[in-house]
Structures are given as C-alpha cells and as structure tokens.
Amino acid sequence: MADFIFDRTMGANKLENIPKTIVLVGLMGAGKTCIGRRLAKRLGLPFIDADDEIEKSAGCSIPDVFDLYGEAEFRNGERRVIKRLLNQPVHVLATGGGAFVDDHTRRRVKDMALSIWIRADIDVLLSRTKRRDNRPLLRDTNPREKLEELIKQRYPAYEEADIVIENGHESPDVTVDLVITALEAFISPASCNKAST
DSSP, rough: OOSSETTTTTTOOOOOOOSSSSEEEEOOOOOHHEEEEEEEHHHHHHHEEEEHHHHHTSSSOOHHHHHHHHHHHHHHHHHHHHHHHHHHSEEEEEEOTTTTHHHHHHHHHHHHHHEEEOOOHHHHHHHTTOSSOOOOGGGOOOHHHHHHHHHHHHHHTTTTTTEEEEOSSSSSHHHHHHHHHHHHHOOOOSSSOOOOO
C-alpha cells in the first residue's frame, strides 16, 4: 500500500533537491503525461514520456508495435526502455499503463526512483481515453468493460507506489500542487504531516 495518499483538499508547498527520478504510474487516461510535463517544469527537471521513447526505439507507433509484434513483445521493449531511462540523471518519467504492473520494472522503479500513482475514477478515464484512438487495449472492445478489467488487474500493483494522487476534473495545475505537496512530505517526513486513509 502506498505510504501517502493525498486528496484535493491539501495545499501545495515548494520542493527542492529531488533525490531520484519521479516515475508516474497509472491507467491510460489518468493524466500521467499532462501532469508529468507540468510537474517537470515546476521542478526544473527534464520530462520524458516512456511511450515516446518506446516509439523512437521501435521506429513505429505503439499501436503498430502491438499489431506487428503483439503485446508480449511490446512489454519486453517497454521494460528495456524504462531500464535505460532510469539510469539517466534525475527527471520526471511518465510510464504507460502496464509498465508498473511488470514485476521487473516495478522492482527497478522501487530501487531507483520515487513512484507516484496518478489515480482517476473510471468516468474520468473514459472521458479522456475516448479523445484519442491510439490505445491498443481499447480497440475493438467495450472501453468501460476493458477499463474495469484493467482496474482489477492493475490496481494491486499500482498500490505499491510510494505516493497516490487523486486526479479528477480539477485543473492540471491543482493536481501538480498536490504532487509537490506529497513529494515534500515523502522526502522530508520529519517536517510534514503524513496523510493516509
């Protein structure tokens, strides 16, 4: 279970001296890339989207990787790319929805980074994922049923993240404030109050 769970009622503080890469995990549509870009800017860190790096490495889009090689080979490539990215200097890394579910990747993230689960309810996820048609796992299926299935499969792994942040309909900047507050509490727990449920 995550050490800290923060909700929308908490404030935000300034954070400096990030000791490790910050890895954002969660389901597709949770807002990892959107939040990650803003968070990196606020912290003065580089931002990397693992999916973009996978596409560069593969030389084709993620849907094409799924179509040409299948999900298992995609996951193998994803594992290798994230391993490489975690060896880079401190940055903010947004991962794909299945990355943290992989045992090897999750252990590596735990050893080398700070993990944050960006959690959103299913209606928010549905609203966001329907805007784009590049989600291989949602093609040719009922999106709600598939997301419900993924929630059951993946939430136990996501619960191992260091921090959990609820991301709903508020502005991304509000969510970034929550992330920064949570990071400050996690990195300097002696000077902050823990929040949990």
